[in-house]
Amino acid sequence: xxxxxxxxxxxxxxxxxxxxxxxxxxxxxxxxxxxxxxxxxxxxxxxxxxxxxxxxxxxxxxxxxxxxxxxxxxxxxxxxxxxxxxxxxxxxxxxxxxxxxxxxxxxxxxxxxxxxxxxxxxxxxxxxxxxxxxxxxxxxxxxxxxxxxxxxxxxxxxxxxxxxxxxxxxxxxxxxxxxxxxxxxxxxxxxxxxxxxxxxxxxxxxxxxxxxxxxxxxxxxxxxxxxxxxxxxxxxxxxxxxxxxxxxxxxxxxxxxxxxxxxxxxxxxxxxxxxxxxxxxxxxxxxxxxxxxxxxxxxxxxxxxxxxxxxxxxxxxxxxxxxxxxxxxxxxxxxxxxxxxxxxxxxxxxxxxxxxxxxxxxxxxxxxxxxxxxxxxxxxxxxxxxxxxxxxxxxxxxxxxxxxxxxxxxxxxxxxxxxxxxxxxxxxxxxxxxxxxxxxxxxxxxxxxxxxxxxxxxx
Ligand code: HEC
Ligand code: HEC
Ligand code: HEC
Numbered sequence: 001x002x003x004x005x006x007x008x009x010x011x012x013x014x015x016x017x018x019x020x021x022x023x024x025x026x027x028x029x030x031x032x033x034x035x036x037x038x039x040x041x042x043x044x045x046x047x048x049x050x051x052x053x054x055x056x057x058x059x060x061x062x063x064x065x066x067x068x069x070x071x072x073x074x075x076x077x078x079x080x081x082x083x084x085x086x087x088x089x090x091x092x093x094x095x096x097x098x099x100x101x102x103x104x105x106x107x108x109x110x111x112x113x114x115x116x117x118x119x120x121x122x123x124x125x126x127x128x129x130x131x132x133x134x135x136x137x138x139x140x141x142x143x144x145x146x147x148x149x150x151x152x153x154x155x156x157x158x159x160x161x162x163x164x165x166x167x168x169x170x171x172x173x174x175x176x177x178x179x180x181x182x183x184x185x186x187x188x189x190x191x192x193x194x195x196x197x198x199x200x201x202x203x204x205x206x207x208x209x210x211x212x213x214x215x216x217x218x219x220x221x222x223x224x225x226x227x228x229x230x231x232x233x234x235x236x237x238x239x240x241x242x243x244x245x246x247x248x249x250x251x252x253x254x255x256x257x258x259x260x261x262x263x264x265x266x267x268x269x270x271x272x273x274x275x276x277x278x279x280x281x282x283x284x285x286x287x288x289x290x291x292x293x294x295x296x297x298x299x300x301x302x303x304x305x306x307x308x309x310x311x312x313x314x315x316x317x318x319x320x321x322x323x324x325x326x327x328x329x330x331x332x333x334x335x336x337x338x339x340x341x342x343x344x345x346x347x348x349x350x351x352x353x354x355x356x357x358x359x360x361x362x363x364x365x366x367x368x369x370x371x372x373x374x375x376x377x378x379x380x381x382x383x384x385x386x387x388x389x390x391x392x393x394x395x396x397x398x399x400x401x402x403x404x405x406x407x408x409x410x411x412x413x414x415x416x417x418x419x420x421x422x423x424x425x426x427x428x429x430x431x432x433x434x435x436x437x438x439x440x441x442x443x444x445x446x447x448x449x450x451x452x453x454x455x456x457x458x459x
Contacts (some may be wrong), residue, residue: 058311059086059096065172073382076169079162082320083155083228084312085170089115091180097170098122103149108185110149118175131167138195145195148203153244154230157208157223194239204246214330217319221327224320225250229312233381234260234304250331260305264331271328279325283313344438346446355435358428362420363436371440377410382440392447395433396455399424426452 016383059080080086089112099114099122116122123131129199138145138152146152155163184190208227210219225231236244237253252262252270262270271279274288282288286301286309301309343352360369366378373380381387385389386394393424402419403411420429426449434446 017252026390037441060173062169063172068168068172072165076167076172078316079228080166080169081312081315082224083158083166083230084308085115085166087307087311088112088150090186094178095174095176097173098176098178098180100178102181107183107185108187108190110147110183111180113168114176114178114180116173116176118177121177121179122175123170124175126167127182128164128167132163135163136207138199138203144192145199147192147195148198151230151233153203154227154233156203156205159207162228165257215326217323217326218330220320221323224324229324231263235263250328263328265329265333270331270333272333276322276325276329279328279389280318280321280420283309283316283321283324285314286310344443346438346444347434349405351431351446355431355439358424358432359435362423363432365368366417370423371436371442376411381436382442384442387443388444390444392433392437392444392451393455395437396429396447396452399429399433399454400456421456426450426456 052321059077062070064070066277086096089097090100094100097116099112100111114122117124118263119125132354133139134146135152135155138148140146203258208223232244232249235250235253237248237251250263253260264270278288286306343349367373367381371381400419400421403417429452430447430449437444
């Protein structure tokens with residue numbers, strides 16, 4: 001049986017894994033050359049074609065240092081782009097890779113570390129072994145585990161030499177002595193040791209193994225998608241413990257309130273009706289080609305994917321994007337899990353979809369995707385009589401003020417319900433309350449913004 005602490009801890013991770021990338025910031029564009037990886041066998045040749053969103057180079061150009069050739073550093077630079085490392089390790093207005101990007105969770109904020117080569121501040125004293133252990137096994141040099149907000153469950157697939165090339169590139173850059181704020185999570189989520197339990201159960205450490213029955217391009221695509229691209233971090237649904245489910249790989253999932261659609265051949269929800277060429281265009285530009293009849297693109301990345309395209313995919317060689325597209329086109333259809341049941345009769349389509357987004361972003365980490373809760377930490381909202389009382393006052397107050405006021409009455413002694421009164425306006429609270437009152441078999445009347453305003457006044 002699962003240790004409850006591990007499960008509760010893992011709900012935090014589910015939150016983290018989604019929240020991380022979406023709040024990432026744009027690094028300062030340096031002057032640089034287009035990627036021209038000096039790649040081994042299956043890797044990409046230099047790509048002269050300018051990508052549309054890649055007008056501004058993102059990372060400083062490679063320069064030879066300490067006996068390492070410029071070609072080696074350039075190879076590492078290219079893989080650093082493929083791994084999207086800068087997105088998380090650069091805060092707004094900060095220097096590249098010096099960290100300090102805050103990932104907000106209801107349990108506190110996690111700050112990304114400084115990964116410039118500054119000794120004592122960044123990773124200057126990481127040996128090759130330390131670096132590999134961090135990215136492939138999620139273990140710090142001092143032996144403690146990392147939060148999987150660092151996507152090591154994907155990076156574990158990456159070959160040693162490729163990761164060390166990234167290290168070589170990072171070490172060729174200017175060190176920064178910036179010290180990110182300390183990460184402080186509320187107990188019990190601050191106990192890193194709990195992560196050992198999670199890693200034992202869910203981390204499948206191991207390098208990518210090519211499939212000899214598939215083409216080189218397919219294997220290259222698989223390697224990028226499963227490894228540095230960490231596509232499954234967002235596109236693969238998670239189990240209750242916040243680990244991605246390998247049997248449902250890439251079948252679509254919620255991330256930070258956005259839906260990352262299925263990347264399998266499923267027709268309705270997935271890429272079944274996309275040509276390989278369309279996928280390639282989307283990866284390079286964030287837009288699928290114009291619809292046959294209209295002018296605008298049929299699909300455009302506007303959410304978390306826009307950043308993935310801008311900071312990472314649009315910087316990659318065409319041959320690598322082709323490889324990714326080829327691999328995705330070869331994923332057997334996986335119908336997305338049925339996240340979207342009928343709109344309940346009490347709600348309009350609009351209030352339903354707004355409620356669903358708010359719920360996924362702010363509530364699902366604790367109360368779970370289907371409102372089923374997670375004993376003994378988070379009560380179920382489905383089938384919960386407090387939620388469906390004819391008078392919605394209790395639900396509204398819980399949302400405005402959090403719970404419990406009195407620890408003796410707490411559902412769980414360890415975790416409290418955060419207050420959302422200062423986070424949301426009256427309409428948003430009403431939308432959320434209406435949403436949870438009408439979903440997952442609940443069948444209570446909607447809540448108006450006026451009802452929320454009236455209770456806000458009182459307390
Ligand atoms: C989705 C966000 C995200 C991405 C993408 C990401 N990281 Fe991180 N990384 C983190 C977080 C968060 C931590 C700290 C985890 C912790 O405190 O347990 C971290 C920690 C690290 C550490 C340990 C630093 C130390 O001082 O202990 C290294 C090294 C690192 N990342 C390198 C990389 C590299 C290289 C890449 C790209 C291949 C990368 N990261 C991509 C979020 C990210
Ligand atoms: C940080 C989370 C995240 C990561 C990492 C990510 N995606 Fe996405 N992806 C999304 C979201 C969310 C969408 C929905 C559109 C949007 O964000 O605007 C999306 C949309 C897409 C689409 C369009 C699908 C459709 O039906 O419209 C494709 C194709 C895609 N992603 C491929 C990839 C590939 C390939 C990778 C890895 C190299 C990847 N994504 C990594 C979050 C992510
Ligand atoms: C950090 C985890 C966490 C988050 C995030 C969270 N809740 Fe809660 N919620 C709790 C806990 C724990 C309780 C039980 C509090 C107690 O001890 O009475 C609770 C109680 C509730 C209750 C009262 C249930 C009852 O039986 O009295 C409602 C309604 C509720 N939450 C709705 C929400 C909604 C809607 C959101 C998103 C806006 C949300 N919660 C976000 C942890 C959370």
